[in-house]
Amino acid sequence: MDPIIDIRGLSLAYERDGIRNVILSDLDLAIARGEFVVIVGESGVGKSTVLRVLIGLAEPSGGTVRLATREGCRTPMALVFQDARLLPWRRVIANVAFGLEGSGLSKAQRLAKAQEMLILVGLGDLGQRWPHQLSGGQRQRVAIARALAVDPDVLLMDEPFSALDSFTREGLQDELQRIQATTGKTILFVTHDIDEAVTLADRVVVLAGSPGRVAADMTIDVPRPRLRRDTALTDAARMLRAELSGRSAEL
Amino acid sequence: MSSLRAPALAAFGLIAFLLFWEAMPRLGLINPAFLPPPSTIPAAFLNEIRLGVWGEAVWSSLSHYLVGLVVGAGAGIALGIVVGMFRGFEALTAWIVRLLRPIPGLAWVPFAIIWFGVQPSAAVFIIAIGVFWIVFFATQGAVRGVDRDLIEVAQAFGFRSAWSRLTKILLPAATPGILVGLRTALGQAWMAVVAAEIFGVPGVGARMMQASSLLSTDIVVVYMLTMAGLYGLFDTGFVALQGWLLRWRA
Numbered sequence: 001m002d003p004i005i006d007i008r009g010l011s012l013a014y015e016r017d018g019i020r021n022v023i024l025s026d027l028d029l030a031i032a033r034g035e036f037v038v039i040v041g042e043s044g045v046g047k048s049t050v051l052r053v054l055i056g057l058a059e060p061s062g063g064t065v066r067l068a069t070r071e072g073c074r075t076p077m078a079l080v081f082q083d084a085r086l087l088p089w090r091r092v093i094a095n096v097a098f099g100l101e102g103s104g105l106s107k108a109q110r111l112a113k114a115q116e117m118l119i120l121v122g123l124g125d126l127g128q129r130w131p132h133q134l135s136g137g138q139r140q141r142v143a144i145a146r147a148l149a150v151d152p153d154v155l156l157m158d159e160p161f162s163a164l165d166s167f168t169r170e171g172l173q174d175e176l177q178r179i180q181a182t183t184g185k186t187i188l189f190v191t192h193d194i195d196e197a198v199t200l201a202d203r204v205v206v207l208a209g210s211p212g213r214v215a216a217d218m219t220i221d222v223p224r225p226r227l228r229r230d231t232a233l234t235d236a237a238r239m240l241r242a243e244l245s246g247r248s249a250e251l
Numbered sequence: 252m253s254s255l256r257a258p259a260l261a262a263f264g265l266i267a268f269l270l271f272w273e274a275m276p277r278l279g280l281i282n283p284a285f286l287p288p289p290s291t292i293p294a295a296f297l298n299e300i301r302l303g304v305w306g307e308a309v310w311s312s313l314s315h316y317l318v319g320l321v322v323g324a325g326a327g328i329a330l331g332i333v334v335g336m337f338r339g340f341e342a343l344t345a346w347i348v349r350l351l352r353p354i355p356g357l358a359w360v361p362f363a364i365i366w367f368g369v370q371p372s373a374a375v376f377i378i379a380i381g382v383f384w385i386v387f388f389a390t391q392g393a394v395r396g397v398d399r400d401l402i403e404v405a406q407a408f409g410f411r412s413a414w415s416r417l418t419k420i421l422l423p424a425a426t427p428g429i430l431v432g433l434r435t436a437l438g439q440a441w442m443a444v445v446a447a448e449i450f451g452v453p454g455v456g457a458r459m460m461q462a463s464s465l466l467s468t469d470i471v472v473v474y475m476l477t478m479a480g481l482y483g484l485f486d487t488g489f490v491a492l493q494g495w496l497l498r499w500r501a
Contacts, residue, residue, distance in 0.1 A: 055407050056406065056407075057403055057406060057407060074409055075408060075409050078407070078408070079407045081400070081403075081404070081407075083400070085400055085401060085403075085404045087401060087404070087420070087423070087424075088499055088500070089423045089424070089426070089499045090423075090499070091499075098404075098408060098419075099408035099409070101410075101419070102409070102410070102415070130498075130499045131499075132499070132500070132501040150408065
């Protein structure tokens with residue numbers, strides 16, 4: 001089957017104060033429908049930039065991105081940012097309904113859809129709260145619900161749990177796996193946390209170097225639901241660490 | 252009860268102030284024609300009401316105030332948004348703003364009279380100019396200060412036109428800053444009302460000038476207190492509205 005996302009030779013460079021910064025150069029990445037792909041790599045390697053190009057927040061300077069998403073879909077992809085970025089002047093439910101405005105749905109339909117998503121992320125009772133009344137983990141759940149509400153073909157997640165405490169983070173990792181099992185969404189997830197990567201991914205892609213390229217591509221063949229500290233996962237994490245440290249030793 | 256101490260002190264201070272004011276003319280330290288004792292004010296107030304002058308003056312001043320406020324604030328918000336959103340427009344207007352900004356509202360009085368005559372529209376014009384600049388700068392600053400991250404959220408969800416950026420992000424995010432400007436303008440506009448009416452447009456300011464030329468200083472004081480009361484009323488109402496509009500804030 002055709003990959004849902006097919007990135008070929010992607011590069012991105014910009015010039016500032018006469019200095020040319022190359023973020024990505026000649027990056028190839030294909031993602032299959034329904035696949036959970038995690039991109040890992042050090043800070044500044046261009047992980048987030050890949051997501052920003054896909055969602056249209058950054059303009060690539062070269063290469064092609066072929067999408068096999070639904071025809072005519074207004075929001076084939078949705079992005080969950082590192083910080084929740086809820087709109088503070090909207091109640092929780094209106095934040096979740098945000099992306100549905102302009103979709104042709106009536107207000108009642110939008111709110112019904114938003115409520116459905118809030119229930120999916122376990123916050124069915126908090127729709128009438130203001131964002132400032134939520135905890136960090138709850139805010140990030142709302143951001144996930146907001147992204148899922150537009151029913152995207154691909155869910156892009158940019159270090160969505162990195163600002164949370166470890167209890168909340170592990171809880172949300174489990175939650176996200178459950179959500180993916182329920183919705184069957186293709187997920188492209190960026191993190192710098194190796195344990196998080198192996199816990200979540202069907203496939204881990206290592207981005208390394210400057211400019212960033214795909215340095216390794218590793219399938220995590222561990223059945224779900226996954227148990228944390230499963231030896232298969234810790235082995236995979238060890239291999240990934242070796243891969244990453246080997247790369248940085250080369251640089 | 253310490254929670255009652257501050258109001259009690261405030262009441263005491265006000266009473267002491269009134270007693271001092273009452274004593275000055277009564278003890279002959281000041282000519283009562285120059286400073287009427289406060290005890291004569293209620294009678295003067297009732298008399299103004301009985302003559303129907305008070306209601307008429309307040310009504311016309313309020314109409315100048317409100318129309319001037321709406322016109323000035325409307326123009327200030329609209330232009331502030333455009334200049335805040337588009338760099339090109341900011342550059343285009345930068346020197347015009349520099350040229351016109353320092354001109355005090357009252358310096359426009361000669362033109363107000365030439366263009367509008369001694370008419371309510373002249374007062375509205377003077378008031379609107381003062382309000383415009385305050386609201387314009389507040390709006391421009393608030394729009395420019397909107398968190399880029401939130402604008403990205405709109406873009407990421409496919410809202411890429413200037414109009415949807417404005418309605419979905421910029422306007423709600425800039426509302427707190429715009430409201431601060433509006434509240435300042437609310438006070439500024441009251442000053443402009445008196446100033447605008449002193450050159451003859453009927454209203455509170457005109458009535459004060461009339462009374463002062465007859466040395467009816469008690470009537471002057473009646474209108475000074477009237478303005479203080481009306482301003483307090485508007486400000487309280489505005490703060491309540493502001494609190495409701497910004498109820499989403501922590």
